[in-house]
Amino acid sequence: MSVLVVGSVALDSVETPFGKADDVLGGSATFFSASASHLTKVSVVGVIGSDYPVAKLDPLKKRGVDFSGLERAEGTSFRWRGRYRHDLNSAETLETHLGVFSHFSPKIPDKLRSSPYLFLANIDPRLQLDVLQQVKKPKLVACDTMNFWIQSRRADVLALLEHVDLVTLNDSEARQLTEKVNLVQAAQWIMARGPRHVIIKKGEHGAFMFTEKSIFFAPAFPLESVFDPTGAGDAFAGGFIGYLAATGDLSEANMRRAVIYGSVMGSFAVEKFSIERLMTVTRAEIDQRMRDMRRLVAFEEELPA
Amino acid sequence: MSVLVVGSVALDSVETPFGKADDVLGGSATFFSASASHLTKVSVVGVIGSDYPVAKLDPLKKRGVDFSGLERAEGTSFRWRGRYRHDLNSAETLETHLGVFSHFSPKIPDKLRSSPYLFLANIDPRLQLDVLQQVKKPKLVACDTMNFWIQSRRADVLALLEHVDLVTLNDSEARQLTEKVNLVQAAQWIMARGPRHVIIKKGEHGAFMFTEKSIFFAPAFPLESVFDPTGAGDAFAGGFIGYLAATGDLSEANMRRAVIYGSVMGSFAVEKFSIERLMTVTRAEIDQRMRDMRRLVAFEEELPA
Numbered sequence: 001m002s003v004l005v006v007g008s009v010a011l012d013s014v015e016t017p018f019g020k021a022d023d024v025l026g027g028s029a030t031f032f033s034a035s036a037s038h039l040t041k042v043s044v045v046g047v048i049g050s051d052y053p054v055a056k057l058d059p060l061k062k063r064g065v066d067f068s069g070l071e072r073a074e075g076t077s078f079r080w081r082g083r084y085r086h087d088l089n090s091a092e093t094l095e096t097h098l099g100v101f102s103h104f105s106p107k108i109p110d111k112l113r114s115s116p117y118l119f120l121a122n123i124d125p126r127l128q129l130d131v132l133q134q135v136k137k138p139k140l141v142a143c144d145t146m147n148f149w150i151q152s153r154r155a156d157v158l159a160l161l162e163h164v165d166l167v168t169l170n171d172s173e174a175r176q177l178t179e180k181v182n183l184v185q186a187a188q189w190i191m192a193r194g195p196r197h198v199i200i201k202k203g204e205h206g207a208f209m210f211t212e213k214s215i216f217f218a219p220a221f222p223l224e225s226v227f228d229p230t231g232a233g234d235a236f237a238g239g240f241i242g243y244l245a246a247t248g249d250l251s252e253a254n255m256r257r258a259v260i261y262g263s264v265m266g267s268f269a270v271e272k273f274s275i276e277r278l279m280t281v282t283r284a285e286i287d288q289r290m291r292d293m294r295r296l297v298a299f300e301e302e303l304p305a
Numbered sequence: 306m307s308v309l310v311v312g313s314v315a316l317d318s319v320e321t322p323f324g325k326a327d328d329v330l331g332g333s334a335t336f337f338s339a340s341a342s343h344l345t346k347v348s349v350v351g352v353i354g355s356d357y358p359v360a361k362l363d364p365l366k367k368r369g370v371d372f373s374g375l376e377r378a379e380g381t382s383f384r385w386r387g388r389y390r391h392d393l394n395s396a397e398t399l400e401t402h403l404g405v406f407s408h409f410s411p412k413i414p415d416k417l418r419s420s421p422y423l424f425l426a427n428i429d430p431r432l433q434l435d436v437l438q439q440v441k442k443p444k445l446v447a448c449d450t451m452n453f454w455i456q457s458r459r460a461d462v463l464a465l466l467e468h469v470d471l472v473t474l475n476d477s478e479a480r481q482l483t484e485k486v487n488l489v490q491a492a493q494w495i496m497a498r499g500p501r502h503v504i505i506k507k508g509e510h511g512a513f514m515f516t517e518k519s520i521f522f523a524p525a526f527p528l529e530s531v532f533d534p535t536g537a538g539d540a541f542a543g544g545f546i547g548y549l550a551a552t553g554d555l556s557e558a559n560m561r562r563a564v565i566y567g568s569v570m571g572s573f574a575v576e577k578f579s580i581e582r583l584m585t586v587t588r589a590e591i592d593q594r595m596r597d598m599r600r601l602v603a604f605e606e607e608l609p610a
Contacts, residue, residue: 215527256603297522
């Protein structure tokens with residue numbers, strides 16, 4: 001089954017201790033679709049400015065990503081400029097230029113309104129709610145958000161929670177949203193407001209998936225070098241939802257496997273700038289890292305080969 | 306088989322967001338033995354002052370902990386006073402009073418010199434090296450250390466590494482010792498200096514065990530409330546080495562199980578002040594949490610019940 005992602009298609013300029021890259025492909029929908037395209041068919045709804053180097057999207061198109069819902073508007077594209085210091089755990093935003101994104105009003109093309117899997121990437125929660133008005137009841141609706149919206153549009157974020165099946169957010173965002181320091185308590189707070197699943201991402205420290213009755217934990221894959229953490233969270237979401245859509249199975253056992261796919265795709269994303277590594281990774285490499293992830297946490301039973 | 310631990314037996318005064326406790330049992334050897342005593346026979350070598358309320362050790366003696374190597378010296382006992390703020394991740398040391406510990410020179414009683422398992426808890430690396438002169442080749446020697454010694458006795462810490470099989474240290478200590486930000490690289494750096502196993506503890510973010518050929522990751526058990534993190538690392542070491550000693554099996558599969566026992570015992574330690582919870586926890590509770598840990602990370606195979 002296919003996935004629809006609504007989010008940003010941007011140009012990033014990033015500085016890490018290992019180098020810098022200017023005006024490379026970025027944005028939540030870009031990382032999400034680059035990742036999910038390894039597992040299933042993805043369509044993107046978003047907006048770019050008249051200055052966007054559309055040829056740069058060709059590698060994604062070649063991977064089957066459908067950009068028929070990507071609007072082109074007069075004006076400049078969304079740009080983000082950021083820097084990572086030595087610990088690579090948190091980005092320092094140097095500049096955010098919304099450009100055409102500041103007037104974005106997502107229009108879901110008719111043929112995409114019945115997409116069975118929907119990911120509302122991190123954009124204004126009012127737009128996320130608006131998208132929900134335009135789609136026919138999907139099999140799974142997941143959303144992400146960020147500190148900026150939690151602070152400035154709290155009521156809308158809470159309204160959104162009532163209408164989604166699953167939320168992904170990082171640990172500091174979960175704490176900010178719920179005012180709970182403890183992540184188990186934070187997840188319970190969120191689930192009490194609607195979502196049956198909450199995924200709390202902890203960057204290099206892995207991710208939790210909470211349901212009413214269980215907690216699942218997936219470590220981040222331990223890499224010898226992390227090059228650029230930008231987009232890891234969206235690549236995670238792409239692997240997770242891409243796998244669910246590919247299998248069409250929302251059982252707990254399958255959702256656990258999906259979280260591991262998310263962690264694996266996130267680990268590839270950070271090996272190079274932008275979506276570079278996600279464009280070269282092969283299915284064999286993904287499968288091998290899935291096996292490595294299993295070996296990383298395996299105990300009690302005989303160790304898998 | 307039995308374990309010998311050489312470390313501190315102290316009195317802690319701790320303040321957390323949930324309350325405070327004054328002059329309660331503390332010290333690395335105390336937490337270690339409280340934890341390991343659930344799995345195997347433990348002997349403690351350390352020193353206390355003439356002011357130490359020895360009756361407080363009775364619960365540990367009842368659990369079979371052997372204090373025949375605990376010296377009593379004229380003077381005041383080692384005291385630590387600390388505070389945890391809301392995030393509970395790092396202790397703020399308000400006061401350290403070494404007392405009789407500042408002149409401590411461990412003497413291993415004859416009958417303990419052939420202990421098959423030896424844990425050199427966090428004390429001056431010169432004393433740790435000195436203990437190694439006194440024991441007959443144990444089956445496994447593990448050591449811990451801390452930022453203070455890495456900074457002030459670097460050469461001795463490095464000398465110690467050449468003589469131990471396994472090191473446990475936390476992530477910031479690993480980075481400080483190796484000057485590597487990346488933990489995989491840090492572990493390789495340490496293993497190149499001697500130890501065949503390196504365990505890097507990340508507190509609430511779990512622990513890695515590195516060997517030349519493999520990486521194993523154990524999450525911290527997600528608790529709904531963490532009361533007092535003091536001693537979690539030593540309780541971890543007690544569960545880990547206690548299980549290895551109980552089974553006498555140093556295969557990788559068994560060492561992985563041992564890491565999970567470490568994580569489980571650490572998770573109990575933080576549920577109350579001092580060793581309170583470690584004194585009440587039952588074998589059935591430990592076994593249940595081992596099953597919960599497996600369920601926490603289980604994927605791909607059928608989920609265990």
